[in-house]
Amino acid sequence: MIFEYIKFKNYRPYYGEQTMYFRNKNKNQNNFSIHKKNIVLIGGLNGHGKTSLINAIFICFYGRRKFKQKEYDELMRNAVNKKHLSEGGKEGSIELAFTDETGSYAIEVTFNHRELKETRRVYELNGDLKKTREIATTEQAFYDFIDQRIPIDVSQFFIFDAEKIRDLVGEQERSETIRAIQKVVSLELYNQLLKDLDHISRELTSDLRKQVKDDDIKNLFDRLEEINEKLDRFESEEKQVDEKLAILNEEEVNLQRKRREMISHSSATKQQLNRWIGEYEEKLKQHKDFFKKFKEKDLQQLILLPAIRVLKQNIKREKEYLEAKFREELQFIDYDNFIVKLLEIDTDPPLTEKQKIQIKMNGRDVWAKLNNIQRNVLKEKIQVIHDLSNKDYQTLINYPEARSRDIKPVIEEMKKAEEMLRKYQSQLGDAPDEIDTTEIDEKIKVCNQKLGELRVRKKQLFSLTRKLRDERSRIQREITEKERVKNELGPIEQKIDLITRLRNATQEFIDQVTLLKAKQLKLAVETIIEQMFRKNEFGEVKFHPEKFTLTIYNQEGKEIDLMSRSEGEKQLIALAMIWALTKVSGTQIPFVIDTPLARLDSIHRSNLVHHYFTKLSDQVIILSTDTEITQDFYEELFPFIEKSYLLTFDEQEKYTKIEEGYFFEKVTNPWLA
Secondary structure (H helix, E strand, O other), X not given: OEEEEEEEEEEOOEEEEEEEEOOOOXXXXXXXXXXXXXXXXXXXXXXXXXXXXXXXXXXXXXXXHHOOHHHHHHHHHOOEOHHHHHOOOOEXXXXXXXXXXXXXXXXXXXXXXXXXXXXXXXXXXXXXXXXXXXXXXXXXXXXXXXXXXXXXXXXXXXXXXXXOOOHHHHHOOOXXXXXXXXXXXXXXXXXXXXXXXXXXXXXXXXXXXXXXXXXXXXHHHHHHHHHHHHHHHXXXXXXXXXXXXXXXXXXXXXXXXXXXXXXXXXXXXXXXXXXXXXXXXXXXXXXXXXXXXXXXXXXXXHHHHHHHHHHHHHHHHHHHHHHHHHHHHHHOHHHHHHHHHHHOOOOOOOOOHHHHXXXXXXXXXXXXXXXXXXXXXXXXXXXXXXXXXXXXXXXXXXXXXXXXXXXXXXHHHHHHHHHHHHHHHHHHOOOOOOOOOHHHXXXXXXXXXHHHHHHHHHHHHHHHHHHHHHHHHHHHHHHHHOOOOOOOOOOHHHHHHHHHHHHHXXXXXXXXXXXXXXXXXXXXXXXXXXXXXXXXXXEEEEEEXXXXXXXXXXXXXXXXXXXXXXXXXXXXXXXXXXXHHHHHXXXXXXXXXXXXXXXXXXXXXXXXXXXXHHHHOOOEEEEEOOOOOOHHXXXXXXXXXXXXXXXXXXXXXXXXXXXXXOOOHHHHOHHHO
């Protein structure tokens, strides 16, 4: 789906008729850009109409379903532009047009200020986006029409305030969120099929129960007699088990008391001393192993620490230099295109190669002055000797540095172990032999084994008798309440068998698809997190198929508490989940994102611009203030921008005007002025 345009007629801050087109009409005659132009950038200061634009999309698609009753009533009261009302007008409207694989459509919603109501119409559009006919539809049919494209509970993933979307991290285990995620990746459709099969199975089973044969009651009485016989037998056995348990419990208590008396008369024996000696020998071995590892690993790292720090400083300076160089080159893209075309023009006499180089270099300086391009960062040229990927750079820059360790407590523990070892070795010769409790231990073992077997049997008898009593009560009720119905209801048993096999196959299919979707979501989330985060602290990502929730682990394999992360990081994680859902769903839905960069630092903003907005969907509508998408980020986005608009509130006229362009466009491109 692609949004084509939105048209306002005296709606909230938009006076008169104003239209915002989301695609260039001359798409096939576009410039020769190699970039995918999927960004629609809409700028405006706070209070200039960005929220009204988002609410207009929600109203066209979902009407009062998207809002609380009090909130929607407030929207209705203020839907018509105030200036238009002061001139005697009473109506305002929104018209939203979109195209999908079935065709092009326009949804028109008209508001009446006096009656505080809305009127909704749907039109088919031709290739020129002209209305060809009105589609007659009921309210429910319209909701079905929209929900087939962007269901209302899924809209939160495609039209959202980026600052509020971070709440998705804390709400991912809510049942509503899980259902919405499953709907995006088409799992809800499969689960609905399973519910339909269960419903059919219950109805068939209900019909089967109505089929009563002549000997049904007799069979129930026969079964009741069998249950009573078993209950008598089990109850008798349970009484015998209780008597044996009482005898064995008393025997086990006496044996334990006798054993304690034997042990209380003995001091430390050779066997005990040998055990203690073994324990301290093991402690000494552990201390020696520690010092050996310290010598092999930590000692080397302490020696290499200065070299590691120098390497980190060098690769950091190289990366900063390359990023600054890239940003500078990005500002000269238009100049490079211009100068190449200029120098291709034949002159008389022809320019020499040396002259062309001089013109190109001097022209670059002139271009920098005209466009206020700062080039100070590249005055110091740095030799780049490390060719590193972003992942390799993060690995090296976060490589742990050895820390000095206090090994004095280990030395003291080692001395104490040696002292205790000498003490016990000197006592070993005079120690008595161990008291032999083998015979009484064997008797206690046999007694405990018999007790365990009897307790297991008692538990089994309790479970069996409880089930039999429950079944006896059920059969007695069934005999009392049974109604004899003789009508033939068809081969229900065959239908039930078929439905059961079909349901099992469907469940197996759903299980496999769920695992596949979870695996795809895991890989997609891992990819975008690696691209967007500047820190390399995240390790494995798991997307649980049974709960359909996300868990992220650090490099040591410990689960990261997502709610303890910064607001900016939670926002990036939520955006990564949405990006992954979009990829796994395989559907193309336009995104409308408000305040996308407010809580992010410059590096995360740059990553979001390069790795997120430009790849998220075929159409990404971004609403921003001048402090979010600043001039630097606007220039990075510029090659990907399809359309840009500026919402400006005229203080004298008291309404918002929609103008083409963005805050910095005329500054960046002076020839457009």
